Amino acid sequence: ATPLALIRGGGKAANRGILMRSGDAFQVSPDIDHVVLDKTGTITVGAPAVSEAVALEGGTRGGIESEMLATAASAEAFSEHPLADAVLEYADERGIDYDDPEGFDSMTGRGVRATVDGDDVLVGKPEWLDGEGIDISGAADEVQRLQRRGLTVSGVTRDGDLVGLLGIGDGIKGDAAATVRRMTDAGITPVMITGDNQRTAAAVAEEVGIDRVMADVLPDEKREEIGRLQDGGHRVAMVGDGINDAPALTQADIGIAIGAGTDIAIESADIVLMGDRLGGVMDAHEIGTESYRKTR
Numbered sequence: 156a157t158p159l160a161l162i163r164g165g166g167k168a169a170n171r172g173i174l175m176r177s178g179d180a181f182q183v184s185p186d187i188d189h190v191v192l193d194k195t196g197t198i199t200v201g202a203p204a205v206s207e208a209v210a211l212e213g214g215t216r217g218g219i220e221s222e223m224l225a226t227a228a229s230a231e232a233f234s235e236h237p238l239a240d241a242v243l244e245y246a247d248e249r250g251i252d253y254d255d256p257e258g259f260d261s262m263t264g265r266g267v268r269a270t271v272d273g274d275d276v277l278v279g280k281p282e283w284l285d286g287e288g289i290d291i292s293g294a295a296d297e298v299q300r301l302q303r304r305g306l307t308v309s310g311v312t313r314d315g316d317l318v319g320l321l322g323i324g325d326g327i328k329g330d331a332a333a334t335v336r337r338m339t340d341a342g343i344t345p346v347m348i349t350g351d352n353q354r355t356a357a358a359v360a361e362e363v364g365i366d367r368v369m370a371d372v373l374p375d376e377k378r379e380e381i382g383r384l385q386d387g388g389h390r391v392a393m394v395g396d397g398i399n400d401a402p403a404l405t406q407a408d409i410g411i412a413i414g415a416g417t418d419i420a421i422e423s424a425d426i427v428l429m430g431d432r433l434g435g436v437m438d439a440h441e442i443g444t445e446s447y448r449k450t451r
């Protein structure tokens with residue numbers, strides 16, 4: 156039988172929009188010493204928007220912005236990634252005309268590859284473009300400038316030439332910094348994990364007070380990173396919202412799905428937070444820990 160203290164704890168949690176789905180949500184709670192937080196949609200609001208578009212010609216400023224945006228929007232038209240929505244919205248707001256691409260491939264955790272007017276177009280991480288043999292060195296300063304502002308940079312290439320950069324920003328949740336402080340006050344180490352690059356990730360982490368950052372992590376590597384912390388003797392909670400986070404949520408000692416989440420993320424989680432508030436993570440931790448202690 157479930158001890159009364161846990162039933163009461165579950166009720167208290169439910170009143171705050173927290174669903175305790177498993178016994179681990181209580182039992183493991185007192186032992187958690189690391190909380191791994193996905194960046195996009197967990198620490199940030201998850202509604203990215205383009206804040207700067209730079210058209211390039213031969214690596215430096217000077218290309219035609221409307222052409223670059225039309226190229227990027229066509230390539231992203233079939234992508235379901237939030238970053239793609241940001242590009243389409245920006246192009247739409249500016250009345251840019253773009254067609255559906257003739258070919259499309261989603262490169263998970265990297266970007267998109269598409270055929271636009273017969274040309275090979277890539278939109279995605281600069282590191283990925285570099286690995287595809289595209290010379291992005293001429294724009295390195297621009298890329299770094301945008302990343303230091305905490306923006307995610309997508310490079311736009313057409314037939315092997317870099318024709319533009321898109322600096323995409325995503326606001327930080329209002330209660331993120333306060334929640335990080337609650338974690339460190341409770342002796343828990345917060346860690347940010349993201350597929351985004353190190354510079355952008357570090358800028359966001361600094362703003363909320365997180366010292367440990369795992370950046371450039373591909374979706375299937377997030378689970379391994381959690382496993383590595385556990386191998387080091389740590390008890391780890393993972394907070395995420397996306398479909399890509401399900402394996403990591405399962406691997407963690409406590410998996411926490413935040414926001415609307417996806418059905419898959421919710422299925423993989425021990426705790427589901429109904430709202431977008433990051434503070435729910437620490438509310439759940441406190442309720443779980445306190446309720447479990449009362450059973451002992």
Ligand code: ADP
Binds near residue numbers: 234267350372
């Ligand atoms: P996160 O870990 O922040 O949820 P993802 O693993 O989904 O991010 O993607 C990692 C990185 O790959 C993004 O930060 C972005 O640079 C790039 N990327 C992924 N999908 C796209 C896309 N459709 N358009 C542009 N860039 C993309």
Ligand code: MG
Binds near residue numbers: 195399
């Ligand atoms: Mg994601």
